[in-house]
Amino acid sequence: xxxxxxxxxxxxxxxxxxxxxxxxxxxxxxxxxxxxxxxxxxxxxxxxxxxxxxxxxxxxxxxxxxxxxxxxxxxxxxxxxxxxxxxxxxxxxxxxxxxxxxxxxxxxxxxxxxxxxxxxxxxxxxxxxxxxxxxxxxxxxxxxxxxxxxxxxxxxxxxxxxxxxxxxxxxxxxxxxxxxxxxxxxxxxxxxxxxxxxxxxxxxxxxxxxxxxxxxxxxxxxxxxxxxxxxxxxxxxxxxxxxxxxxxxxxxxxxxxxxxxxxxxxxxxxxxxxxxxxxxxxxxxxxxxxxxxxxxxxxxxxxxxxxxxxxxxxxxxxxxxxxxxxxxxxxxxxxxxxxxxxxxxxxxxxxxxxxxx
Amino acid sequence: xxxxxxxxxxxxxxxxxxxxxxxxxxxxxxxxxxxxxxxxxxxxxxxxxxxxxxxxxxxxxxxxxxxxxxxxxxxxxxxxxxxx
Numbered sequence: 001x002x003x004x005x006x007x008x009x010x011x012x013x014x015x016x017x018x019x020x021x022x023x024x025x026x027x028x029x030x031x032x033x034x035x036x037x038x039x040x041x042x043x044x045x046x047x048x049x050x051x052x053x054x055x056x057x058x059x060x061x062x063x064x065x066x067x068x069x070x071x072x073x074x075x076x077x078x079x080x081x082x083x084x085x086x087x088x089x090x091x092x093x094x095x096x097x098x099x100x101x102x103x104x105x106x107x108x109x110x111x112x113x114x115x116x117x118x119x120x121x122x123x124x125x126x127x128x129x130x131x132x133x134x135x136x137x138x139x140x141x142x143x144x145x146x147x148x149x150x151x152x153x154x155x156x157x158x159x160x161x162x163x164x165x166x167x168x169x170x171x172x173x174x175x176x177x178x179x180x181x182x183x184x185x186x187x188x189x190x191x192x193x194x195x196x197x198x199x200x201x202x203x204x205x206x207x208x209x210x211x212x213x214x215x216x217x218x219x220x221x222x223x224x225x226x227x228x229x230x231x232x233x234x235x236x237x238x239x240x241x242x243x244x245x246x247x248x249x250x251x252x253x254x255x256x257x258x259x260x261x262x263x264x265x266x267x268x269x270x271x272x273x274x275x276x277x278x279x280x281x282x283x284x285x286x287x288x289x290x291x292x293x294x295x296x297x298x299x300x301x302x303x304x305x306x307x308x309x310x311x312x313x314x315x316x317x318x319x320x321x322x323x324x325x326x327x328x329x330x331x332x333x334x335x336x337x338x339x340x341x342x343x344x345x346x347x348x349x350x351x352x353x354x355x356x357x
Numbered sequence: 358x359x360x361x362x363x364x365x366x367x368x369x370x371x372x373x374x375x376x377x378x379x380x381x382x383x384x385x386x387x388x389x390x391x392x393x394x395x396x397x398x399x400x401x402x403x404x405x406x407x408x409x410x411x412x413x414x415x416x417x418x419x420x421x422x423x424x425x426x427x428x429x430x431x432x433x434x435x436x437x438x439x440x441x
Contacts (some may be wrong), residue, residue: 034410
């Protein structure tokens with residue numbers, strides 16, 4: 001297994017060398033952002049079928065990915081693979097065009113895809129998904145390469161996968177805690193591990209870069225916690241000792257301990273005082289039956305605030321992070337359209353899921 | 358002692374002509390460094406933009422040479438100092 005690990009394990013991962021050279025990286029990233037699909041495109045895509053959309057994005061940044069994968073896959077599967085491949089390559093490109101501090105921070109941020117992939121693999125094995133189904137959802141944007149991931153996906157059982165991951169930071173947790181059934185718990189622990197790792201990397205932020213990066217992550221943690229809290233409150237979970245293990249520490253504004261103890265109405269009332277209220281107030285109706293609207297609003301809020309901050313600090317890591325989440329959002333939107341169209345969902349339903357800015 | 362006396366006898370180290378020459382040299386050196394630094398920043402940004410979109414070559418080129426004016430002002434200043 002050693003030879004397929006391109007990089008050394010995290011403990012020996014020193015801070016990357018080199019100067020930041022923001023002028024180059026930021027301008028290039030801004031030029032890349034200008035190539036993302038404009039919002040006017042989405043209504044047009046909604047009127048097309050799966051093959052038409054594939055052809056449409058083939059004329060954009062996804063050309064190479066679709067060309068190369070068209071021999072192997074077709075229909076929505078082709079689109080899914082092409083989108084994932086494009087996302088992974090785009091993020092790899094970001095790592096290539098940056099150096100020094102931003103490179104280090106981005107590579108740490110992209111570890112989320114390693115977590116995503118490990119979760120996918122374990123979930124796939126638990127529900128006996130086919131190799132093809134697992135491969136479809138893997139995004140090799142983190143440290144684990146696509147080759148490694150497909151080897152892992154081809155393994156028979158989750159024990160083998162965990163054993164193969166013995167060089168990673170996730171191994172102790174997976175090996176000690178995972179028994180093949182407690183997937184929800186493990187997923188949550190992996191998320192917590194990711195964020196605590198990220199905050200560990202940022203340390204006590206001294207440079208402007210790390211401060212901005214930390215703020216970015218904290219905002220994300222708040223959004224995640226808020227989603228979890230809503231879900232739990234809606235399900236009637238009120239016990240503090242049940243809620244707190246599911247919370248991620250280090251948010252920007254939300255005091256999770258205080259919010260967790262409140263009943264639903266008071267919880268919503270407490271959110272009124274936060275900066276997130278303006279963004280979410282539109283979907284805060286008394287009989288809210290779905291969290292999709294809320295999650296879309298929160299995502300929109302984080303995208304918009306990233307853009308605002310990227311204008312406030314133009315020569316910093318923020319425009320790069322801004323691009324990372326916009327690109328991810330574009331890929332998600334396209335995936336929703338493809339899958340929605342394939343499943344024959346109504347246009348209105350698909351539209352509600354899209355986050356378009 | 359002998360060297361010290363020689364200096365004392367030949368007057369100050371920098372006379373008016375020397376000061377002029379030094380002023381002119383400073384004018385061109387500092388502005389040269391300043392425009393080099395500015396062009397480096399703009400040049401790398403322009404290269405970044407051009408790597409993604411070749412159509413930006415013209416704009417990038419123009420923006421990159423704008424700081425050249427700094428050193429031209431320095432050159433003018435140093436010529437004026439010398440000719441005064």
